[in-house]
Structure formats: structure tokens, C-alpha cells
Amino acid sequence: MLNTDEIAVREREADVRHFDAIVIGAGIAGIYQLYRLRQLGLSVRVFETGGGVGGTWYWNRYPGARFDSESYTYGYSFDEALLQDWNWSEHFAAQPETERYLNHVVDRFDLRRDIQLNSRVVAARWNEADRLWQVELEHGERYRCRFLITAIGPLSADTLPRVPGRDDFRGLSFHTYRWPQEPIDFTGKRVAVIGTGATGVQVIQTVAPLAAQLTVFQRTPNWCTPLHNRPITDEEQRAIKANYPAMFELLRRTPGCYIHNTDPRGTFEVTAEEREAFWEKLYKEPGFSIWMANFRDVLTDPKANALFSAFVARKIRERVKDPAVAEKLIPKNHGFGTRRVPQETGYYEVYNLPHVRLVDLRETPIERITETGIRTTAEDHAFDIIIYATGFDAVTGAFDRIAFHGVDGGRLTEHWADGPKTYLGLMSVGFPNMLTIVGPHNASTRCNIPRCIEQNVDWVTDLLRHAQDNGITRFETTEAAEADWSRHVEELAAGLLYTQVDSWLTGINTNIDGHTVRRVLQYQGGAPAYRAKCDEVAAQGYAGMVLR
Numbered sequence: 001m002l003n004t005d006e007i008a009v010r011e012r013e014a015d016v017r018h019f020d021a022i023v024i025g026a027g028i029a030g031i032y033q034l035y036r037l038r039q040l041g042l043s044v045r046v047f048e049t050g051g052g053v054g055g056t057w058y059w060n061r062y063p064g065a066r067f068d069s070e071s072y073t074y075g076y077s078f079d080e081a082l083l084q085d086w087n088w089s090e091h092f093a094a095q096p097e098t099e100r101y102l103n104h105v106v107d108r109f110d111l112r113r114d115i116q117l118n119s120r121v122v123a124a125r126w127n128e129a130d131r132l133w134q135v136e137l138e139h140g141e142r143y144r145c146r147f148l149i150t151a152i153g154p155l156s157a158d159t160l161p162r163v164p165g166r167d168d169f170r171g172l173s174f175h176t177y178r179w180p181q182e183p184i185d186f187t188g189k190r191v192a193v194i195g196t197g198a199t200g201v202q203v204i205q206t207v208a209p210l211a212a213q214l215t216v217f218q219r220t221p222n223w224c225t226p227l228h229n230r231p232i233t234d235e236e237q238r239a240i241k242a243n244y245p246a247m248f249e250l251l252r253r254t255p256g257c258y259i260h261n262t263d264p265r266g267t268f269e270v271t272a273e274e275r276e277a278f279w280e281k282l283y284k285e286p287g288f289s290i291w292m293a294n295f296r297d298v299l300t301d302p303k304a305n306a307l308f309s310a311f312v313a314r315k316i317r318e319r320v321k322d323p324a325v326a327e328k329l330i331p332k333n334h335g336f337g338t339r340r341v342p343q344e345t346g347y348y349e350v351y352n353l354p355h356v357r358l359v360d361l362r363e364t365p366i367e368r369i370t371e372t373g374i375r376t377t378a379e380d381h382a383f384d385i386i387i388y389a390t391g392f393d394a395v396t397g398a399f400d401r402i403a404f405h406g407v408d409g410g411r412l413t414e415h416w417a418d419g420p421k422t423y424l425g426l427m428s429v430g431f432p433n434m435l436t437i438v439g440p441h442n443a444s445t446r447c448n449i450p451r452c453i454e455q456n457v458d459w460v461t462d463l464l465r466h467a468q469d470n471g472i473t474r475f476e477t478t479e480a481a482e483a484d485w486s487r488h489v490e491e492l493a494a495g496l497l498y499t500q501v502d503s504w505l506t507g508i509n510t511n512i513d514g515h516t517v518r519r520v521l522q523y524q525g526g527a528p529a530y531r532a533k534c535d536e537v538a539a540q541g542y543a544g545m546v547l548r
């Protein structure tokens with residue numbers, strides 16, 4: 001006999017709406033996945049926590065948020081008319097423009113009617129008997145689907161600093177990811193920014209000229225290099241549009257799908273004069289050229305890396321007037337490019353302004369947030385606004401925030417407790433019919449991300465077409481394939497300089513329990529090799545998977 005609670009559950013389940021596929025997240029990945037699944041004729045629902053579409057470009061509305069991918073390399077490539085119609089205004093567009101672009105895409109392809117906003121997924125349970133996932137939203141609504149696709153983002157689980165008193169502060173305070181919709185007026189305000197990663201750098205250089213007083217709280221300085229952004233001229237616009245096919249072809253060949261390709265020369269294969277001239281040239285070039293088109297060994301040979309780091313340190317010393325401040329801004333615990341390189345516009349010059357102050361948290365850590373500001377071990381600072389640019393529980397964080405129960409109720413967090421275990425970064429043993437776009441272990445998080453998203457989504461779509469055509473209702477990777485892929489990913493990362501450094505790229509985040517041991521989160525073999533492997537798996541009838 002069922003008790004009344006169980007009867008109520010059964011009754012509710014009887015009305016649970018069914019979709020062929022559910023996609024979680026309406027960022028670049030979720031939007032494109034919806035578009036592609038529509039083409040298969042599947043019924044699809046996208047659930048999105050936010051009140052709008054765009055993911056990263058919906059949430060990160062802080063002043064100064066913008067690309068460090070060239071705008072035209074970042075937009076979707078799947079529709080020629082879209083490419084020709086859309087005009088990017090700058091080489092590195094700012095957040096409002098990208099949010100407008102993604103809304104334009106959603107409307108242009110009539111995708112909005114299948115996207116349910118303000119709908120956070122809190123749990124997903126696999127039902128073996130029916131071969132279905134049951135998906136549960138924050139407010140209790142439930143849905144069922146055959147295929148579950150996560151498009152929840154590599155940088156969508158924001159983290160605040162582990163300091164007491166945050167709720168005591170009487171002024172305004174925001175995490176950069178949770179920036180309000182309405183503009184914030186900084187005029188006459190005393191502003192604190194905690195954090196000097198890529199986001200911190202963007203916000204600091206933008207807010208500095210607006211605020212009455214700006215205090216930057218820095219724990220780890222990063223190697224920042226100039227973005228050299230500028231508007232796209234009409235002539236450039238025409239050239240960009242005429243050149244799209246060739247550009248996308250180039251992006252398919254570079255390791256990170258950027259327009260920058262590694263210089264084949266070694267650092268010590270050229271004369272000191274040639275080396276210096278090359279580095280001077282890179283420092284003047286826009287975007288990630290300096291990171292990705294540098295000598296081939298700068299990110300792998302400690303000596304080459306140290307020499308290039310010394311070059312960038314010299315630049316910082318030239319730009320910051322106070323030598324003591326310059327020294328604080330120069331990283332001492334990692335070499336150039338081993339953490340995410342922030343791209344800047346006048347960032348270092350900010351510290352020459354009389355109303356800007358740098359507080360080194362290694363010397364004077366924060367003790368607590370107070371009603372009026374921030375207390376360090378040295379003093380009390382008073383503020384009107386505190387900005388937390390303290391980043392994300394990267395790559396796996398959004399997965400940890402959903403209770404995925406796979407076969408026999410097994411939890412994904414447990415399966416990944418010692419680091420992610422995946423096949424192709426797209427699936428895991430015990431989680432049938434579930435696919436992870438931009439998941440750990442795939443090439444996307446080392447990529448000009450939309451390029452890798454399109455590859456992930458196209459591959460997933462082909463798999464679902466294959467399932468549809470062949471009456472397959474269940475697929476899952478094998479333990480052997482998962483173990484081989486996970487080992488391969490670990491081997492590719494071994495020995496790379498970045499693996500010896502604490503950062504979100506290695507899964508370190510001292511603001512979260514259990515994130516103090518470095519993990520390999522990314523596939524380091526480059527996007528072309530990754531794509532070739534995925535294609536090979538598909539060509540072999542989805543080798544490494546059991547389909548039935």
C-alpha cells in the first residue's frame with residue numbers, strides 16, 4: 001500500500017511533462033544546442049536560471065566586461081546570413097553588445113519559445129526502467145526527458161571570499177557575476193575591488209576614473225598584457241565579412257581556435273636582438289597574440305618562460321611610477337601564461353593616480369568585512385561600494401550545484417570526487433543519455449570557446465540523430481573508454497608549466513572546501529586533435545560507448 005505522500009508523488013508524476021531532450025543553460029552552448037535539436041525535429045526545453053539569455057554575457061554586467069577573443073572570431077559560424085548581417089563595433093566587444101547579439105540570434109531563429117527563464121535545475125535523476133531522466137527545478141516543477149544535455153558553463157558558479165561579516169556591510173556590494181541590471185553611479189564614491197584576475201583587471205581600469213577613491217585588494221598579481229582594442233572601421237568590416245570562410249578555416253587549425261598561432265621558433269634559437277624585437281612587436285599586437293603566438297617553448301620551457309616573464313616585468317616597471325607598487329604588481333609565484341592572462345587597457349597606469357591604492361593581502365590579509373568597509377590585519381578601510389571580483393568554482397562548479405543521480409542513484413559529485421572522469425569530456429560512466437557541453441576534459445575550456453562549443457554541439461547532435469535513426473534509447477560510455485580518456489587527458493597535461501601553478505585552470509579555489517589539490521580539468525592536446533578523436537569515435541559507430 002502506498003502512503004498518502006507516495007500517492008501524491010505518483011499523481012504529480014502522472015502530469016510530468018515529457019521532452020525528447022532537456023538542455024540546462026541558455027548561454028552560447030544552450031542556444032546553439034536548441035537550434036540544432038530543433039533541426040532533428042525533437043521536442044526540447046531549455047531551462048535557464050537567469051532572467052535572460054546569453055549566460056556569461058547576461059550575468060557579467062560589471063563595468064568594463066568585454067571579450068579578449070576577437071569579436072568576429074567569437075560569434076556563431078553556423079549561418080552565413082547571420083555572419084553577414086551582424087556588425088561587431090569593436091575588435092573586442094563589450095558585454096552589452098554581446099548580450100544584444102545573443103538575443104538577436106535567439107529571436108532570429110525563433111528559439112525563445114523553448115527557453116524557460118528563471119528556472120534553476122536543482123536535481124536530475126536517471127530512471128533505468130523507463131530510460132528517462134527526471135529533471136527537477138528549484139520550485140519543485142518536474143520534467144522528464146530521454147536525453148539530458150548540460151550547457152551550464154565553465155565560469156557560471158561564482159564564489160565569494162571566505163571572510164566573515166559580508167552581510168554586515170551597510171553600503172552596496174556585488175560579485176561581478178551578479179551585477180545588477182541598473183547602472184551603478186560611482187561618482188564621489190569610495191570603492192573597493194577585491195581580486196585582480198581577468199575580471200578584476202577589467203573592472204579596476206574602468207571604475208578608477210569614475211570613483212572618488214579606489215582601493216584594490218590583491219592576493220595574487222597576474223601577468224597582464226595590453227588588449228589594444230579599437231573600433232572596427234568600415235573597411236575592416238567589409239574585409240572581415242569577405243574573409244569569414246578563410247578565417248574559420250584558420251581557426252579550425254590553431255590549437256585554441258584563436259587567430260593566433262604559435263611561432264615555430266624556440267626562444268633560444270634566435271639572437272637576443274631578434275628575441276627582444278619579436279617580444280616588443282607582440283606587446284604592441286592586439287589580443288592574445290602575446291600568449292598564443294609567442295615562441296613555441298615559452299609555455300613549456302622554464303628558462304624560456306622566465307626570460308619572457310622578465311620582459312613583461314620590465315614593462316610593468318616602466319609603466320608604474322612607484323617602484324614599490326610595481327614590485328607588488330609583478331607576479332613572483334608563477335610565470336607568464338601559466339595562469340589565465342588578463343588583457344588590459346591602461347591597467348597599470350591606474351596605480352599612478354593619486355586616488356588609487358593597492359593593498360597587498362599577502363602582507364595584510366582581510367580579517368573581516370565590517371558595517372563600514374574592510375578590516376585588514378593593519379587597518380580599517382571605509383567604503384561605499386565593495387566589488388567582489390573573486391571569480392568562480394570553475395569548470396566543475398556548476399555540475400556540483402546540481403544533484404545528478406545516475407544509475408542506481410550514484411552521484412556525479414562522488415564519481416568526480418578525485419577529479420573528473422569522463423569520455424571525451426562529454427559523458428561519464430553511470431550517467432546514460434547525459435552529455436556535457438564544455439564539460440571537464442574536453443578542449444573547450446582552453447579554446448576560443450564558441451568554436452569548441454559548435455564542435456561539441458554538432459557532435460552531440462549527430463549522436464542523437466544516430467540514436468533517433470536506429471531506435472536507440474540508451475547510450476553510455478564504458479569504464480575502459482572513460483579510464484583511457486581520463487588517463488590520456490592527465491598525460492597530456494603532465495609536465496606543462498601551468499600544472500605546477502595554483503589557479504582556476506588547475507581547480508584551485510581556496511574559497512571552496514576541498515579545492516586545494518590541483519586537478520586536470522582541460523584537454524591539452526589542442527582543438528584539432530580533439531575534434532579528430534571525436535570524429536573517429538563517431539565514424540567507428542561510437543566506439544567506447546554501448547548503445548542499445
Ligand SMILES: Cc1cc2nc3c(=O)[nH]c(=O)nc-3n(C[C@H](O)[C@H](O)[C@H](O)COP(=O)(O)OP(=O)(O)OC[C@H]3O[C@@H](n4cnc5c(N)ncnc54)[C@H](O)[C@@H]3O)c2cc1C
Pocket residue numbers: 024025026027028029030047048049050054055056057058060065066067068069074119120121122151152153154155156199398401402437438447448449450453
Ligand atoms: C567576463 C568574462 C569574459 C569572457 N571572455 C571570453 C572570451 O573573450 N573568449 C572566450 O572564449 N571565452 C570567454 N569567457 C568564457 C565564457 O564563459 C565562454 O566564452 C562562454 O560564454 C561559455 O558559454 P556557455 O554557454 O558554455 O556557458 P555560460 O555562458 O556560462 O552559460 C551557462 C548558463 O547556464 C546557466 N545555468 C547554470 N547552472 C544552471 C542550472 N542549475 N539551472 C539552470 N541554468 C543553469 C547559467 O545561468 C548560464 O546562463 C569569458 C568569461 C567571462 C566570465
